[in-house]
Amino acid sequence: MTESRQTIIVGSGPAGLTAGIYAARAQLSPLVIEGEPSSTSDQPGGQLMLTTEVENFPGFVQGIMGPELMSAFREQAARFGADYVTAKVSRVDLSSRPFGLWVGDPDTHEPSYEARSLIVATGAQSLMLNLPNEERLLGYGVSTCATCDGFFFRERKIAVVGGGDSAIEEALFLTRFADLVTVIHRRGELRASKVMQQRAFAHSKINFLWNTSVVDVLGETTVSGIRVRDNLSEEESELELAGLFVAIGHQPNTALFKGQLEMEDTGYLRTFDGTRTNVDGVFACGDVQDHRYRQAITAAGSGCMAAIDAERWLEDQQAETR
């Protein structure tokens, strides 16, 4: 049986859940398809589920834990009548209205859900390096989640790959446990914000390997080292360490919408005039359409915009059919 809704929200990070709060308060009784548990930031609660302290979300003077903030978002939307289903959308059909959404088996004739309007808030997930032995050693020294796995590297030597804010945040966090954190960056300077750079440069446990790429991860059952290449001299060498944390950036979770929603070459959804996509009645918010700011607060802000846009669009539709 296909369940019909005025508004369905796909994704449950700050964007999706803020859209949920606004849509619920607008009496649209939204359904949030929140995703399935995963350790790669494509999951209920979004990327903040993999962080610890969030220091820059307004209103929390002393900071707040990422997972705690997201559970408050979720409860707040539930309080106004948002419903949740813990599942991953496997297929969408945006070619006619109402839109069809499938969870589980994508090949059934009838969709699992029908939506008059759709808010896409599927976010982004961590990129991997795609090294020969990276996946084999994931969870055995290779990690994309410093807050989950940092604990296991007490008094060990580890490396963080990347040069942006998330790489530097991870490096700083990991100094709580590790003896030495080497930041490996393929360029000669960081992309991270000035305040993060200053903290990292001043830290006695952090050192830097500039203009260097990781070629492979070494180790039989757990990581014992990495092979790196100096991008200037092209010389390769090996580095002994116990852990490799990958923080080289993100890719938008848009595979589901290929061929149906307009995207940039990088896969991010295109939005027009607020949060509208190229399909009438489909709105996009949060990191899935934003590679520029990528903050919890900007995601939340655009989630609010998407819910308001969807509400007005639905009103206009009703006015037309009257």
Place this chain on the structure above:
Amino acid sequence: MSGKIATLSDASFDEHVKASDVPVLVDFWAEWCGPCKMIAPVLEEIASEQEGKLGIAKLNIDDNLDVTRRFDVMSIPTLILFKDGEPAARIVGAKGKAQLLQELAAYL
């Protein structure tokens, strides 16, 4: 429902997994781990649905370093399935219910 999930410690671990008539899935977790919180409700559902076929237990890694080190847990959540007291399968990272059940199916 949560009554069906046993809480293990370094002291009680061996006896619990050896004495069990059914395979025991041990969830290595910690308070500060977001993905661990995500799978907690999934494990509760599985515990009540698979009652009699599968036991589920939790081990807090902060408080129980001996067992954590003994099984080389380096990432959480890690789920290890013990059959006749021996590790038979290992699932690293948070997974959805369907995927967990699929990976466990061969042992149930």
